[in-house]
Every structure is written in C-alpha cells, then in structure tokens.
Amino acid sequence: MSTRSLSSRVVPALRLSARRYRVTQCHHRRSLHQGSRLSRSPGTDHFGSTSQRALLLALVGGAGLYTSRWFGVREAHAEAPPADGPILEQAKKRGRASKEENRDLISSQHLQVKKSWENPGVYAWGSNSGRVAAPDSEETFIKTPRRLPYFDGLLLRDIKLDRNFGAAITEGGDLLQWGIGYATEATVPEPTLTGKNLISLTISRDRIIALAKNGSVYSLAAARDAQASGPKPWESSWIPFWSSQSKVSYRMLQPSSMSRGEKVVAVDGGLEHALLLTSKGRLFSAASSGEDFPSRGQLGVPGLTWSTRPDGPYDQCHEITTLRGFEIAKIAAGDFHSLAVDRDGRVFAFGDNSLGQLGFDYNPEALTVDAPSLLPIQKLYAGTNLLPKVTNVAAGGVNSFFTVDATRIAGQGENLSQQRGLGRVTADTFSCGQGIWGGLGNGRWTHVQGTPTKIKALSGLFEWDEAAHTAVPIRLAHISVGSTHASAVMDNVTYLDASDRSSENDTNWGADVLWWGGNEFYQLGTGRRNNVSNPMYIAPLDIDADRERGRREEHRFQITPRKTVRVQGRRVSMEQRIECGRNVSAVYSGV
Numbered sequence: 001m002s003t004r005s006l007s008s009r010v011v012p013a014l015r016l017s018a019r020r021y022r023v024t025q026c027h028h029r030r031s032l033h034q035g036s037r038l039s040r041s042p043g044t045d046h047f048g049s050t051s052q053r054a055l056l057l058a059l060v061g062g063a064g065l066y067t068s069r070w071f072g073v074r075e076a077h078a079e080a081p082p083a084d085g086p087i088l089e090q091a092k093k094r095g096r097a098s099k100e101e102n103r104d105l106i107s108s109q110h111l112q113v114k115k116s117w118e119n120p121g122v123y124a125w126g127s128n129s130g131r132v133a134a135p136d137s138e139e140t141f142i143k144t145p146r147r148l149p150y151f152d153g154l155l156l157r158d159i160k161l162d163r164n165f166g167a168a169i170t171e172g173g174d175l176l177q178w179g180i181g182y183a184t185e186a187t188v189p190e191p192t193l194t195g196k197n198l199i200s201l202t203i204s205r206d207r208i209i210a211l212a213k214n215g216s217v218y219s220l221a222a223a224r225d226a227q228a229s230g231p232k233p234w235e236s237s238w239i240p241f242w243s244s245q246s247k248v249s250y251r252m253l254q255p256s257s258m259s260r261g262e263k264v265v266a267v268d269g270g271l272e273h274a275l276l277l278t279s280k281g282r283l284f285s286a287a288s289s290g291e292d293f294p295s296r297g298q299l300g301v302p303g304l305t306w307s308t309r310p311d312g313p314y315d316q317c318h319e320i321t322t323l324r325g326f327e328i329a330k331i332a333a334g335d336f337h338s339l340a341v342d343r344d345g346r347v348f349a350f351g352d353n354s355l356g357q358l359g360f361d362y363n364p365e366a367l368t369v370d371a372p373s374l375l376p377i378q379k380l381y382a383g384t385n386l387l388p389k390v391t392n393v394a395a396g397g398v399n400s401f402f403t404v405d406a407t408r409i410a411g412q413g414e415n416l417s418q419q420r421g422l423g424r425v426t427a428d429t430f431s432c433g434q435g436i437w438g439g440l441g442n443g444r445w446t447h448v449q450g451t452p453t454k455i456k457a458l459s460g461l462f463e464w465d466e467a468a469h470t471a472v473p474i475r476l477a478h479i480s481v482g483s484t485h486a487s488a489v490m491d492n493v494t495y496l497d498a499s500d501r502s503s504e505n506d507t508n509w510g511a512d513v514l515w516w517g518g519n520e521f522y523q524l525g526t527g528r529r530n531n532v533s534n535p536m537y538i539a540p541l542d543i544d545a546d547r548e549r550g551r552r553e554e555h556r557f558q559i560t561p562r563k564t565v566r567v568q569g570r571r572v573s574m575e576q577r578i579e580c581g582r583n584v585s586a587v588y589s590g591v
Helices: 003-034 050-072 099-106 108-118 224-229 377-381 543-548
Strands: 122-127 141-147 156-161 166-170 175-178 198-203 207-212 217-221 234-236 243-245 264-269 273-278 283-287 328-333 337-342 347-352 368-374 386-396 399-408 425-433 449-454 462-465 470-473 476-481 485-490 511-517 532-536 563-567 570-580 584-590
Touching (some): 122 156, 156 198, 156 570, 156 584, 166 198, 175 207, 207 264, 273 337, 337 386, 377 386, 377 399, 377 449, 425 470, 425 476, 485 570
Antiparallel strands (some): 122 141, 122 584, 156 166, 166 175, 198 207, 207 217, 264 273, 273 283, 328 337, 476 485, 485 511, 563 570, 570 584
16 A cells, blocks of 8 residues: 555544544633633643643654554554534634623623613513413413513603502503403503693592692593593684593592692502692692492591581592601502691601501501691600601502611710711611511511501611622612512612723622512512511522523612613603512613
C-alpha cells in the first residue's frame, strides 16, 4: 500500500478528532459568554485550556503511532462514529448579547419593568364564579395572575372588583362593566356611563359610585337590566338649549350646603354606604345599596335609621357634623364601618365593631358606634419616647389598617445634648379586626382583635438612600384591602433611569409588594389555597418571560412606580397599581 493510501485513511481520523475538539471549544466559549464577563482562568488561551491542548497533542501522537504500525505489520483504519451517537455540527457564530438583552438576563426586576411599559394591561386572579377574573372562561378559580385580553394596551384610571361584577374607568374617563352581576351573557367589558370624565369609583353590594373630575358623584346599578329599565335623566349638551336623555339610568349624590369652590375629591364605600370627602375637608355619607339601608352606624350620624331618615331620597347625602372643625384628609371604608384621618394625624372610627375593626376593645353590649370616635393611637407608644402621627388608613371587609410615623422625642429628664437619634422617624403599620383568615398580617390567627396590633413585617424598616447618603424609613405607598385579604406596596427606593447611555449592568427595579390573608379563592396569586398570616412575596406576573430568558431561580413580583414613558407612540405618565377586591385581585396599568 502506498503512502498516499495511508494518508487517505489517517487524515480523516485527524479531521474527525479535530472537529470534535472544535465543538468542545465552541461550547466552552459559549458558556463563558453566558456567564456574563467571567474572566479566563490561568493557563488558557485562544486554543482553550491546558487539558484541551493535551488532548489535541495526544490525537496527533496517536496518528503517528498508527503510521509506525503500518510500516510494520498492521493497517490503520479511521473509526466511524456510532450510529446512535450525537451528530456533530459546525459551530454557528453567535453575536454578543445586546445591552438590553444582558439587562434582561441578569435582572428579573428590570424585565418586569420593561414588560409593564411595553405591554400595559390588567392581570386578575381569584374567584371566577362571577366571571370577573376571566370573563371569557368557565373556570371557577383563576389560581395565578392572568391577563384580561380586552385590556391589552389600555391604561385605566381606576378599577374595582366584586365576586360578581367588575368596574373600571378608562383613560378617557368612561365606565366599563363586566361579570354576571352586570349581564350573564357578557363575555367582555362593555362601556356604560360615558362622557362624564370619571376619575375614581367605589362599589357597594349592587351599585357603582363614580366620581367625576368636576366633583359630580354618580350612582348607578351594577346590573345592565336595571340601568336600562330605571329612570334616565335628561342631560345638557355643548349645544346651547339642547338636551338629551341619558342612555343609562343613574342617580346623583350631591352634598348640600357646599361653599363656593368646594367639591367632592374622594369617595370610598362598603356594602351599604358611601363616604364623600370634599376639598374643604368636610365628610358626608350616604346609602349606596338598593337592597339594604345602613343600620350599623357606618353613616356616622347618631340615631339615623331607615325609620328616622329625613324626607327626601333614601340615598341623600348627610354631613357628619361631629367632624366639623377637623379638616379630614383621608377616608376608608370596610363592609360596615368607616375611618377618617384629619390633617393632624388623628383617626376617627365609626360603624360596626363586632370584630374589633374600629380599633376599640370588643364590647358585646355595644357592637356598633354610630358617631365618629377618636382612636387613642398614642397609647400604642406609651413609654417609648415616640410621638405618633397617623399618615394613612385603609379598610376592607372587617379589617382596618393604619400607617404611622413615629418621631423620636426627648423623654422626661433626658439630656438633649447626649441623646442621639432625636427627630428620627420610624414608620409602622397596625391592623385590627378579624384575623381568623390571616387578614391581620401579624402572624397570628386571632378571631377578634380590638386593640391595633403592629405588623412587624411592615414596621421599623430602613434602607440606605444612595442619593441622600442616609438611612431612610421604608413607608407604605399604598394598602389595598379586600374582603379577607390585603396587599401592601412598599415605598422603597426605586430606580427607572437605565438607558442606552448607561452601563449594560445598569438595571431598573420597582417597588416591593407583599400579600397576606384569606386564600380560599386563590386571591393571593400563589397558585395554592392556604391562608397566609404573614406578608409574603409572590412570583412575577409574567413568569413565562423569566423562563424564556433561561432563569430558573425564583424572583419576586415588583410593581412599577410612576414614570413618563412612550406607549404606542405617545408619551404618557403611568404606573402599575394593586386592587384587592371581594375574593378577587388585580394589577393594572394606571394613569
């Protein structure tokens, strides 16, 4: 056999071995790239590691051995790869990841922020018996966050959810409704009250109370049939001396004796009542349900019942005169109770206290309080040298929540020059009411909790502010309370300024969100049904986006705070918001 015949047999073996080496080296380089800027270890160069160079030398040496054996007795043969072995392919060139791709890869929070800007909309989950969480689905429960296709690309001013009906206000101020409580055959939200420039709303057992930008308050039935059959008022138009009849039936809630320039600026409500706050700090209440008249003191008017109500409409507004002289700044309402906070941080509570939801000790002989009563928050800080001021309230179902700024002051006999931390503010959160489903958030399953209890997971928190170069308290930006569950948005430091001009490691992140309480209808979004008594995180809303990036470790959902961004070709100021409803939850893109 000639030398040429030998080379024709030996060279394919070398080529096959070298090709295997190139594939190994390709995988090595790819792993370095995906590891994001990992440096090469000592003893490596562009041919790979020392062990890889040794493998190549061994292959060449093996070829020489085959050659020497041929000159003796044996003939060299190149071994064919096994039939069932892997098919070796030429390595494909892969470009370096872009700056934005790298950010998505290293930060789930950055990806969540980007998705919230690129794909605004609504996620909902929980009870779907009334086709509210998923109008087009027959499923009884929606166990994890799911997008409502109708709202894809839409921005909303407000949204409220009952088990049987949902209501939302579009960016243009029109009312949308859906669910079997609205119409059994409706599978997508439908516009109802339009052209009123609505800005916020609240819902009772069977009606919707909507506030317009000009201070007008509309009350309309949740059911489409009632809207069609009820009396429809005549409305003026922009054409002089021209009026037309409304397409839907509604009633007006108009507080009396309003001063010049005074208007309603906030509304909230429970199953049977509504609270209306004016720009002058005055508070009014009204019946808001067509089924039952408020009878548990939640209107804040002593002695007011169905039989003692004044002449006029059953849903007329009543000024809560006990609060005259106090400029009310914040309001909240549970199913049958009401809360109000004035500018000085004092809390007034009235209504049902059968489970301690007013913050007063349970009294079986006085289950209701029909006049606003001052809650003694300072007793919660007795002996601490801290001066408390309530900054916000929230309520839902049979639970109440209070956020407090407690300022360190000098105690009696303390030497001011030797005391450190004077003036330091600690942010705390308290709750009261029923905790049997975990709704208190304090880690206990208390049936009745009258004295407000501190939620340790949401209290006494600090973080380092890089811009201010100091430790700052982490307050709550917002609490949303449903019938048995709640969610808190933390006011932690956020960052939304990553751009094409900044580093590839410069990533955005939003605000932390925690959830707790009843989970019988999967309203916590965990995919499981167990109740939770301590605030916890849930997974990102769009968990599939994380998986597409090859991210296996679990990350937490963070909400995107307000930012002016470009949406569908226009610049708009938007944020994500939380809404805990009656056994239903939602996250929506708000303006």
